[in-house]
Amino acid sequence: MPKITLRPSFSKDLDGLRRSSRKHYQRACEILLEIQRDLDPSAPRRAETRIPKCVKYELPDGYRLVLQRGDSDGVMVALSVGTHDHVSSFLDGHKGYVFDEKTGQLRELRVGTATETAVEMVPSAALQAEQKIPHQASLRCSTVSPTTCFEI
Numbered sequence: 001m002p003k004i005t006l007r008p009s010f011s012k013d014l015d016g017l018r019r020s021s022r023k024h025y026q027r028a029c030e031i032l033l034e035i036q037r038d039l040d041p042s043a044p045r046r047a048e049t050r051i052p053k054c055v056k057y058e059l060p061d062g063y064r065l066v067l068q069r070g071d072s073d074g075v076m077v078a079l080s081v082g083t084h085d086h087v088s089s090f091l092d093g094h095k096g097y098v099f100d101e102k103t104g105q106l107r108e109l110r111v112g113t114a115t116e117t118a119v120e121m122v123p124s125a126a127l128q129a130e131q132k133i134p135h136q137a138s139l140r141c142s143t144v145s146p147t148t149c150f151e152i
Helices: 008-020 022-036 084-093 125-131
Strands: 003-006 045-048 054-058 063-069 075-083 097-099 106-109 118-121 139-142 149-151
Touching: 003 008, 003 022, 008 022, 008 075, 022 063, 022 075, 063 084, 075 084
Parallel strands: 003 075
Antiparallel strands: 045 054, 054 063, 063 075, 097 106, 118 139, 139 149
């Protein structure tokens, strides 16, 4: 039987949902109970790439419920519940976060890095002859931003 750890902000989200939309609150609670009972939740599920090991469940009317699997498959951390915009804002603000399965607090941050690679582009002899370029210029362009080129 999987255990679900509630983040402190999740508890606030769930309480707000209980006051504002009883129907969505009940549906979120049903999904949480299904997970605790080791049943497949009856809500549509989508993988989420902004947070590692994250699963997003769709509730009616565009509401969402987001959970993260712990290191052991027997624990899940409830991260956020609410409207699509609220959940999307949470996911954007917590990219790469890994939450502690006991406390629900941030345990580590996994950041992907992008390296900038320079590519040298030199016009061919045929192109130079065709365009009658007086000198051979080479361009250095960024692969991160291909529109950024400069002559060297």
